Amino acid sequence: MTQPWTLEDLVKDARGRVTEIAAEELHHGTSRQEMVLLDVREAEETAGGTLEGAVHLPRGLLELRVQEHVARRDTPVVVYCGGGNRSALAADVLLKMGYTRVRSLAGGFERWRRLGLPITGGAGVRPPPGKKLGWDEVRREFAIVARCVPVLGEGERALVYMDHAASTHAPSSVLGAYTEFVAREYANIHRGTHHLSRKATERFEECYGIIARHVGAELQRGTICFTSNTTQAIDLCAHVLAERPGLVVTTEMEHHSNELPHRRRGPTLRARVTDEGELDLGHLEELLRGNRVKLVAVTAGSNVTGVMPDLRRVARLAHEHGALVLVDAAQALARMPIDVRDLDDPEHIDFLAGAGHKAYAPFGAGFLYGPRALLSEVPPYIPGGGTASRVTASGAEYLPAPDRHHGGTPNIAGVVGMARALAFLQAIGMEEVREHEVRLTERMLRGLRELGGITLYGPPDAHKRLGVATFNVDGVSDLLTAAVLSEEGAIAVRNGRFCSHLYMDKLLAARAKAAGGEVPTGAVRASVGLYNDESDVDRLLEYVRRVRDRQWRGRYQVKGDVVSAEFAGRCADQWMEATKD
Structure with a gap:
């Protein structure tokens, strides 16, 4: 009787036919x-990283789906797994299927990692050659879609997260790259000769190029300085231009972060918005003609209405009148294609600020893109370690930008996470991201209008706004509406004035005047993201309808900016802030 084969026997037999690399x-x-690099590990194994450019095809799906990824039988293919055994078996199968140039990675991913060779986030973020990630694949990247939260009277139900305008969740592949860096490559960058310092520096330096590609920047005459968030990036821009003659023009639609940093460094003017919340370009032009303006600071997309000003026209107007342009891209970075254009283009963007936490990255990292020469000629934002090439008893020689403004150790892991998140978005395609958002926003705006008894703020056309819908339910406070959506519908939205008080004051007053009613103190904001789908929008509409019809099930007590919710004698002790963002 023949002895049954073991795994070792099978692998040894396969290696007799398979070439290893x-x-x-x-x-x-x-x-x-x-x-084509084929990663045949199981999905959970890829959380710790993968080889750059790999296509994830688990061993159990190899025969069924390999032709989707490798159409030609003479394409060079390298297969890898964790330790080299499964890849040998998989490569042997491919040879039997007629693939002629197949090799197995000796020692697999573990040996690759032990050698300190570059790895990146999970292979799930990489589409097959010639393809983009599908929305089902994107949704599977987010653990939050399986999160359940308590609701009044029903135990728990799946969370619908519609607060993307405040912060977004990181996909598993981004978290994998982030934790891999922290666990295996954590070290301070630059000036270190040991292996981990060199690898950390390599990871950090790679991030400049990834972010530059995302915003259409070149890094010869332009540069990127890393910050902790968008607010600090805008403040850095204000610092750079503080001694430049002239005024700063902001707009009435700006987030406080693109208003207050400029105010504290000098006089500012403000371009008006219309009653619909759109930028009055005619008034902006008047301000530019009648004043010496050094900078126009404008959002790429409002965090309240999603309104997207015509940045090309703003840039052209500013440059025609000798001003520079700063764009606050906090909301737009993960929602629409961005192209700062060449610095010689009359419609180029001079400075652009953004951050990772609204772009599917962990908290704590942002950036400012701007002209290298300007950023290199001003004093360091925070003088300190890493900013100087030489320090004497009486002075210091400072490095050029970006290091000039990187005082102390930056959030290296945060920057790595931010770059991986933008690479994740690039793997989907920003045009596809925008189409997805417009589709959901159209459904949301149309549904809210059709309900009746709802006041919507901003233009009705979803193509003119980011995926944000700000509204009020007639006769119900924004705080109570948001509480019912959360406590009964498991829907996460935001309420209040969204750190944009000037804009909210204008919008709320204009709509109340048109309707002949009282001016509300705030509003409710629902904002969609990558992993939202039509069913999420439909649940939002269903629970807004319940609020409109006063059909909530709980007993709610509102005291100031706190709501407590009670059902069947049980206090949920839930609250949310009414006026803070």
Whole structure:
């Protein structure tokens, strides 16, 4: 009787036919231009990282789906797994299927990692060659879609998160890259000769290029300075231009972060918005003609209405009158294509500020893009370690930008996470992201209008706004509306005035005047993201209808900016802020 084969026997037999490739050769000596890298591990194994450019195809789906990823049988293919055994078996199967140029990575991913070779986030963020990530694949990247939260009278139900305008969740592949860096490559950057410092520096330096590609920037005459958030990035811009003659023009639609940093450094003017919340470009032009203006600071997309000013026209007007342009891209970075354009283009953007936490990255990292020469000629934002090339008893010689403004150790892991999140968005395609958002926003705006008894703020056309809907239910406070949506519908929205008081004052007063009613103190904001779908919008509409019809099930007590919710004698002790963002 023949002895049954073991795994070792199967692997040894396969290796008799399969050619292996060493990690060193794959990294240093092999062109990957036409090669397909197949990661045949299970999905959970990819959380710790993957090889750059790999396509994730679990071993159990190999025979069924390989042709989707490798159409031609003569395409060079390298297969890898955790330790090299499954990849040998998989490569043997591919040879039997007629693929002629297949190799297995010796030692698998573990040996690659032990050698300190570059790894990146999970392979799930990489679409097959020639394809984009599908929305089902995108949704599976987010653990939050399976999160359940308590609701009054029903135990728990799945959370619908519609607060993306405040902060977004990181997909598993981004978290994988982030935790991999913290666990295995954590070290301070620059000036370190040991291996971890070199790898950390390499990871950090890669991030400049990823962010530049996302916003259409070149890094010869332009540069990117890393910050802790968008507010600090805008403040850095204000610092750079503080001694430049002239006024700063902001707009009535700005978030406080694009208003207050400019105020504290000098006089400002403010371009009006219309009653619908759109920028009055005629008034902006008047301000530019009648004043010496050094900077126009404008949002790429409002965090209240999603209104997207015509940045090209704003830039052209500013440059024609000798002013520079700063764009607050906090809301737009993850929602629409951005192109700062070449610095010689009359419609280029001079400065652009953004952050990771609204773009599917962990908290704590932002950036300012701007002209390298301007950023290099002003004093350091915060003088300190890493900003100077030489320090003497009486002075210091400072480095050029961006290091000039990186005082102390930056949030290296946060920057890595932010870059991986933008790479994730690029793998989907920003045009596709925008189409997805417009589709959901149209459904949301149309549904709210059709309900009746709802006051919507901003233009009705979803193509003119980001995926944000701000509204009030007639006769119900924004605080109570948001509480009912949360406590009974498990729907996360935001309420209040959204750190944009000037804009909210204008919008609320204009709509109340038109309706002949009292001016509300705030509003409710629902904002969609990558992993929202039509069912999320429909649940929002259903529970807004319940609020409109006063059909909530709980007993709510509102005291100032606190709501307590009670059902069947049980106090949920839930609250949310009414006026803070």
